[in-house]
Amino acid sequence: TAAPGVARRRFLVAAGGTAALALVAGVGGWLLTGREGLARVRAAIRLPRPVRPAGPVPPGADLEVPGLTPLFIPNERFYRIDTALRVPIVDPATWQLEIRGLVDRPYTLTYADLMEMPQIEADITLACVSNPVGGDLVGNARWQGVSLRALLERAGLQEGAVQLIGRSVDGFTAGFPTITALDLEEAMVAVGMNGEPLPAEHGFPARLVVPGLYGYVSATKWLSAIELTTWDVDGYWIPRGWAKEGPIKTQSRIDVPTRGTAVPAGPTPIAGVAWAPTRGIERVEVRIDDGPWQEAELAAPYDVDVWRQWVLPWDATPGVHRIAARATDGAGEVQTDQRTPVAPDGASGYPVIEVLVEPV
Numbered sequence: 001t002a003a004p005g006v007a008r009r010r011f012l013v014a015a016g017g018t019a020a021l022a023l024v025a026g027v028g029g030w031l032l033t034g035r036e037g038l039a040r041v042r043a044a045i046r047l048p049r050p051v052r053p054a055g056p057v058p059p060g061a062d063l064e065v066p067g068l069t070p071l072f073i074p075n076e077r078f079y080r081i082d083t084a085l086r087v088p089i090v091d092p093a094t095w096q097l098e099i100r101g102l103v104d105r106p107y108t109l110t111y112a113d114l115m116e117m118p119q120i121e122a123d124i125t126l127a128c129v130s131n132p133v134g135g136d137l138v139g140n141a142r143w144q145g146v147s148l149r150a151l152l153e154r155a156g157l158q159e160g161a162v163q164l165i166g167r168s169v170d171g172f173t174a175g176f177p178t179i180t181a182l183d184l185e186e187a188m189v190a191v192g193m194n195g196e197p198l199p200a201e202h203g204f205p206a207r208l209v210v211p212g213l214y215g216y217v218s219a220t221k222w223l224s225a226i227e228l229t230t231w232d233v234d235g236y237w238i239p240r241g242w243a244k245e246g247p248i249k250t251q252s253r254i255d256v257p258t259r260g261t262a263v264p265a266g267p268t269p270i271a272g273v274a275w276a277p278t279r280g281i282e283r284v285e286v287r288i289d290d291g292p293w294q295e296a297e298l299a300a301p302y303d304v305d306v307w308r309q310w311v312l313p314w315d316a317t318p319g320v321h322r323i324a325a326r327a328t329d330g331a332g333e334v335q336t337d338q339r340t341p342v343a344p345d346g347a348s349g350y351p352v353i354e355v356l357v358e359p360v
Contacts, residue, residue: 038089038200045092047144047192050121054142060300063309065271067166067256071299071309072123073139075199081128081137081215083192083236088169088222092205097189100166101228104156111205114191117146122186122211125275125307127248129214130342134253134351138275140307143209144192148181150225151189151226157195164287165235166208166220175235176210176245177216178228184278185252186211189223211305213277214246214346243345250335252310252327253285259353265318270296271311272351276329280304283328286312289321296325304330316357326352 016143062071073079094112100106131137154163157178165175181187190209191198198204199287203221210218216237254276257263270288274281280301285293299309310325326335339349 002356004291030071034089035200038204041092042197042200042204045197048115048119048199049197050119050144052118052120054121054123055303058300058302061302061309063271063297063299063311065256065309065311067258067270067320068271068309068311068334069253069255069273071140071302071306072194073141075141075186075194075196075202078136078139078141078202079128080201082221083172084168084170084222087200089200090169090205090222095205095224097206097223098225098227099155100225102161102230103152103160103202104158104226106155114146114189114206118150118189119144120147120186121192122188122305123303124186124209124211124305125213125277126209126219126328127251127275127277129216129242129246129346131251131347132342132348133251133349134259134341134353135347136253138251138253138307141194143188143190144195145188145190145206145209147185148187148189148208148210149185152178152181152228155228157228160230163229163231163233165227165229165233166218166223167225167227168220169224170224172220173235174208174215174217174220174237175229175233176213176280180210180213184211189226193203212248214248217241217244217246222291223281241344246345247345248275249348250274250278250279250281250327250329250333251348252325252335254323254325254351254353257323257353257355261297261356262356262358263316265357266360268314268316270323270325271309272313272325273307273309274325274327275307276327276331276333277305279333280330281308281310281327282332284308285326285328287324287326288314316355317356321355321357323355324352326350
């Protein structure tokens, strides 16, 4: 076993023989005893250049309507939901990721190993199953990491390995069908978020990112093991009353006007976001009071895994108005008007707000 200083320098090894990670003088002597130490370590890391970068954001993909949620959520504003009472402080110099279970060739990776592997980059919208209709427990970011498919192919799957369980350093587990990891090119063990190493709150040094699934079955943070199992093994939330499978439902949200606010009479935008990761959004409609559904203008098409902004010009008249929205995804599924609670598999229903329009 290497001495701590040597191990720490190894995690700052270059990807592909180049200086992908910066070595700050004295970093080998840092003791990772708290958030300040982790901040220094993270600041020294330089993410390697991805072999498959995310595509450019097309013109018009961000409508830039005042008050509308931006296309990408900054790391410090990205929602956080997990079971950790205290954010785990994980030293990348000693961290390891085990690939085990129903595989032919179990193996273990260090952080340096992971950073030396070919990296992919993808823009993916994540959502929490606890997000109420119209809620903000959803966000879009640019993620970077190692293809989950590549990691599984290296291990060699055995018969019966139909579920992938991610295990956190704090014991949390989440599981989803193995076929999902094999089918989705963007599913990854992520090490980067919006161009920087994962923040501690979002799973540093590594986490799972799987488009199209709620986090309670897929988004294991502070990842320590990937275990291939049969379907009868349950992740943390399943015995607690949540559904075994958690595909993200087609959803929309109204950002502008803000719920419960007053706006002046006259031209004003109604705007928001809609998401159906892996399927994309094809249409958003808005209804004002008991009027007909009106089709909103959508932001330029970008990626099916990314939420889509929308806007509808409105000539607001004085009084209290009720505004609803609904989305249609790329598979033709229309967001249902049947309201259900978040348990056991995610809330459903139209987002509805009331707005007071004041005479000018």
